[in-house]
Amino acid sequence: MKTVEDIHLLVNSSLEQLNWEKEPQGLYAPIAYTLSLGGKRVRPALTLMACNLYTDELDKAIRPALAIEVFHNFTLLHDDIMDKATLRRGKPTVHLKWNDNTAILSGDVMQIAAYILISEAPAPVLKPVLNLFSRTAVEICEGQQYDMEFELRDDVSTDEYLEMIRLKTAVLLGCALKTGALTGGADQEDADNLYAFGEQIGIAFQLMDDILDVYGDEKTFGKKIGGDILSNKKTYLLLQAIRLAEGATARQLADLLNGSVSGSQDKIRQVTAIYDKLGVRKIAEDAMDVYYKRALSHLDLVKVENSRKEVLNQLARNLMNRKD
Amino acid sequence: MKTVEDIHLLVNSSLEQLNWEKEPQGLYAPIAYTLSLGGKRVRPALTLMACNLYTDELDKAIRPALAIEVFHNFTLLHDDIMDKATLRRGKPTVHLKWNDNTAILSGDVMQIAAYILISEAPAPVLKPVLNLFSRTAVEICEGQQYDMEFELRDDVSTDEYLEMIRLKTAVLLGCALKTGALTGGADQEDADNLYAFGEQIGIAFQLMDDILDVYGDEKTFGKKIGGDILSNKKTYLLLQAIRLAEGATARQLADLLNGSVSGSQDKIRQVTAIYDKLGVRKIAEDAMDVYYKRALSHLDLVKVENSRKEVLNQLARNLMNRKD
Numbered sequence: 001m002k003t004v005e006d007i008h009l010l011v012n013s014s015l016e017q018l019n020w021e022k023e024p025q026g027l028y029a030p031i032a033y034t035l036s037l038g039g040k041r042v043r044p045a046l047t048l049m050a051c052n053l054y055t056d057e058l059d060k061a062i063r064p065a066l067a068i069e070v071f072h073n074f075t076l077l078h079d080d081i082m083d084k085a086t087l088r089r090g091k092p093t094v095h096l097k098w099n100d101n102t103a104i105l106s107g108d109v110m111q112i113a114a115y116i117l118i119s120e121a122p123a124p125v126l127k128p129v130l131n132l133f134s135r136t137a138v139e140i141c142e143g144q145q146y147d148m149e150f151e152l153r154d155d156v157s158t159d160e161y162l163e164m165i166r167l168k169t170a171v172l173l174g175c176a177l178k179t180g181a182l183t184g185g186a187d188q189e190d191a192d193n194l195y196a197f198g199e200q201i202g203i204a205f206q207l208m209d210d211i212l213d214v215y216g217d218e219k220t221f222g223k224k225i226g227g228d229i230l231s232n233k234k235t236y237l238l239l240q241a242i243r244l245a246e247g248a249t250a251r252q253l254a255d256l257l258n259g260s261v262s263g264s265q266d267k268i269r270q271v272t273a274i275y276d277k278l279g280v281r282k283i284a285e286d287a288m289d290v291y292y293k294r295a296l297s298h299l300d301l302v303k304v305e306n307s308r309k310e311v312l313n314q315l316a317r318n319l320m321n322r323k324d
Numbered sequence: 325m326k327t328v329e330d331i332h333l334l335v336n337s338s339l340e341q342l343n344w345e346k347e348p349q350g351l352y353a354p355i356a357y358t359l360s361l362g363g364k365r366v367r368p369a370l371t372l373m374a375c376n377l378y379t380d381e382l383d384k385a386i387r388p389a390l391a392i393e394v395f396h397n398f399t400l401l402h403d404d405i406m407d408k409a410t411l412r413r414g415k416p417t418v419h420l421k422w423n424d425n426t427a428i429l430s431g432d433v434m435q436i437a438a439y440i441l442i443s444e445a446p447a448p449v450l451k452p453v454l455n456l457f458s459r460t461a462v463e464i465c466e467g468q469q470y471d472m473e474f475e476l477r478d479d480v481s482t483d484e485y486l487e488m489i490r491l492k493t494a495v496l497l498g499c500a501l502k503t504g505a506l507t508g509g510a511d512q513e514d515a516d517n518l519y520a521f522g523e524q525i526g527i528a529f530q531l532m533d534d535i536l537d538v539y540g541d542e543k544t545f546g547k548k549i550g551g552d553i554l555s556n557k558k559t560y561l562l563l564q565a566i567r568l569a570e571g572a573t574a575r576q577l578a579d580l581l582n583g584s585v586s587g588s589q590d591k592i593r594q595v596t597a598i599y600d601k602l603g604v605r606k607i608a609e610d611a612m613d614v615y616y617k618r619a620l621s622h623l624d625l626v627k628v629e630n631s632r633k634e635v636l637n638q639l640a641r642n643l644m645n646r647k648d
Contacts, residue, residue, distance in 0.1 A: 023466075024466060024469045024470055024473060026469055026473055027465065027466060027469040078428055078429070078432060081424075081425075081428060082425040082428060082429065100405075100424075101405075101406040101472065104402055104405060104406060104428060105402070105406065105465055105468060105469055105472075107432075108402060108431075108432075108435065108465055109462060109465045111432065111435055111436075112435075112458055112462050112465070113462075115439055115454075115458055116455075116458045116462075119451070119454050119455065119458065123451070126450070127443070127447070127450070130439075130443050130454075131443065134436055134439055134440045134443065137436045138433060138440075141351065141429055141432055141433045141436070142347075142348060142351060144429060145348045145350055145351040145429055146348055148350075148425065148429075149350055
């Protein structure tokens with residue numbers, strides 16, 4: 001049984017062994033760059049941890065775990081073009097450091113590289129693992145499409161938002177866990193419960209991210225507080241506020257979204273005041289709690305002794321900054 | 325045994341059965357549009373024909389055949405963004421009719437859709453078919469990268485050019501044939517010969533395309549004559565001319581490439597005159613002939629009675645506008 005630290009060491013050393021020193025370097029150097037930017041490597045860790053519930057031989061889960069990390073980084077690469085993002089983990093994005101064409105084509109190769117890695121899943125589970133991977137990949141693209149469409153719409157419901165973040169973010173965590181479970185020899189019921197654990201924790205995590213953007217501590221959050229407010233991002237908090245605001249408050253919120261306040265700190269302060277008045281923080285925290293507890297209840301149902309599940313419990317707590 | 329016409333009917337009806345009427349339509353409508361633009365559907369036809377060499381049950385080869393057509397159209401979609409192309413088969417390109425982001429994301433989904441289809445190859449050949457597909461997909465991206473890099477380089481050799489068109493165009497024809505062969509039950513030797521047949525005919529076809537751009541008949545060629553010359557495209561003919569030109573001819577060619585002539589018909593006439601003087605047409609036709617004959621010799625080696633191979637012979641002749 002591996003510890004969280006063992007797993008992360010294994011993920012990082014395996015990732016470093018992938019060879020991108022190939023020709024043409026104009027195609028492969030941006031891939032090496034993207035994967036060198038770091039990140040928490042949560043997804044491949046989840047795959048190995050799920051596999052480790054059933055077997056101590058993690059070798060056969062390593063390539064599928066890397067597939068999921070490479071795919072995740074591919075989506076970030078193409079999303080950064082679409083969002084015209086300039087920074088990724090504090091470094092210039094690929095489309096800025098090189099150009100759009102390079103970012104498109106290197107991303108395409110990363111997607112194929114992910115498929116090459118997932119195709120190395122053990123023969124007996126290749127078909128279900130492959131099908132799960134493809135279904136998840138499509139869902140992530142659908143999530144990105146909804147995300148882009150929502151920015152142009154004025155009538156996005158909180159349910160639509162929850163479905164969008166489920167597709168864009170949560171299903172890949174579920175896929176990572178289920179891939180590891182299937183590779184490790186889990187039965188269908190356990191594999192599905194581990195998928196649900198990942199999916200629900202993914203939604204909880206995204207809600208937490210929305211909350212921390214407004215109420216977090218800049219030092220631990222790692223991003224500027226209020227960024228979502230300044231960009232009018234349709235977060236769970238904003239959508240709840242739009243739903244609940246009436247009369248003068250609704251008009252004030254609409255004015256703020258239309259740019260009535262010029263100072264950015266003023267805008268953050270006034271929107272936050274509306275959130276406070278409407279109790280939006282509590283609503284978001286309650287929703288986050290529901291998803292978090294639902295996640296844990298699925299992990300609870302997995303038919304493996306509790307001591308083996310402790311690493312996943314620990315990772316979930318770390319992810320959510322929780323002690324309980 | 326199916327005729328060429330039977331095969332094309334089967335390809336078209338199967339392609340029409342793919343369902344793109346899904347949500348979000350912002351993601352799927354561009355895919356339906358791309359696939360509705362038509363084209364000769366040579367690649368899926370090759371897959372079914374190769375399968376048909378070994379069995380009359382073509383059902384199991386249909387989804388892999390569609391995978392290759394969907395993948396091919398995905399590459400066109402992303403290439404059109406990179407090349408800033410405005411027309412594809414006479415209709416507006418996706419990035420123009422919608423926008424770049426839509427073209428990127430819909431293309432990404434097409435690539436996944438291609439993998440979903442190729443994953444439906446029969447279980448006994450799934451692994452080799454999948455590996456061949458991934459290797460080919462990577463090679464096509466490498467070919468596109470070389471193509472873009474060559475446009476910025478002044479020292480591209482004809483060998484480098486031949487390798488670029490092999491990667492960008494020819495390997496997918498080889499892959500289409502080998503996929504059909506493996507699905508139909510061919511042995512390794514036959515499968516490899518059919519791959520080589522496709523690869524060599526692919527290179528011959530691209531050389532013919534280069535020749536017809538200068539010496540073709542506008543009515544049958546389907547594109548304006550001299551387009552490659554006007555855009556300084558580094559075709560096989562231009563690279564041979566650069567290699568062979570000396571003294572005043574070399575200086576005249578360099579001046580023409582640097583835009584010394586303002587009238588486009590003048591430029592086409594003068595570059596063609598240089599090609600004629602240097603005998604570049606003959607060199608290109610001889611090279612095309614070598615690849616064409618090499619292709620046929622590989623088909624000849626396939627251990628199937630000649631009558632069954634006639635459809636592939638016929639398709640090769642049609643593709644190359646040949647009677648012999």
